[in-house]
Amino acid sequence: MAANARRGAPLTPEEISATALRLIDEGGVEGLSMRKLAVELDVNPMSLYHHVAGKTALLQRVCALAGARLDLPAGDGPWPEQLRALGHACRALARRHPSLWLYAQSHPEITGNDHLIWQALDRILAAAGVDEDQLVHVRKTLFSLLSGFVLGETTGALNEQGGVADLDETFEASIDFAIAGLSSFRS
Numbered sequence: 374m375a376a377n378a379r380r381g382a383p384l385t386p387e388e389i390s391a392t393a394l395r396l397i398d399e400g401g402v403e404g405l406s407m408r409k410l411a412v413e414l415d416v417n418p419m420s421l422y423h424h425v426a427g428k429t430a431l432l433q434r435v436c437a438l439a440g441a442r443l444d445l446p447a448g449d450g451p452w453p454e455q456l457r458a459l460g461h462a463c464r465a466l467a468r469r470h471p472s473l474w475l476y477a478q479s480h481p482e483i484t485g486n487d488h489l490i491w492q493a494l495d496r497i498l499a500a501a502g503v504d505e506d507q508l509v510h511v512r513k514t515l516f517s518l519l520s521g522f523v524l525g526e527t528t529g530a531l532n533e534q535g536g537v538a539d540l541d542e543t544f545e546a547s548i549d550f551a552i553a554g555l556s557s558f559r560s
Contacts, residue, residue: 443463
């Protein structure tokens with residue numbers, strides 16, 4: 374890969390994704406443009422297109438980068454503990470990158486069905502004994518529960534009801550609710 378004349382160093386896909394994620398955290402997804410990213414990387418905007426097809430492809434890479442940084446459950450231990458760990462990992466991701474999380478909720482094409490979160494959830498649900506015919510419904514239900522909580526937390530809607538400690542307790546209660554519901558659903 375040739376070095377850019379202005380930069381003096383080659384541009385890498387990892388650098389592009391990491392810089393885009395930082396810009397999203399600072400100014401939101403809507404504030405990110407290929408031109409702003411190019412300025413930040415000190416390259417000609419057209420040189421970005423040698424690495425990424427456009428903003429949607431860039432956002433897909435950024436989501437993959439954020440997902441790769443998740444502390445996902447390893448797959449050992451009882452499924453309720455794994456589900457709890459996955460819930461905490463998703464909440465932590467949403468807190469670290471709220472703009473990206475909210476954007477991904479209304480633009481599922483940037484995460485796709487093969488995202489690491491979905492893979493981990495499917496593995497946990499299989500360990501919980503969820504029938505393959507019901508997997509998609511259970512997955513959507515659990516994700517809706519998590520997404521609703523995180524949406525309320527990141528937009529401040531839940532903050533009006535109590536402080537941070539209350540939010541933590543409420544989050545634990547929502548996971549307990551999901552585990553109890555899943556346990557009864559399987560029986």
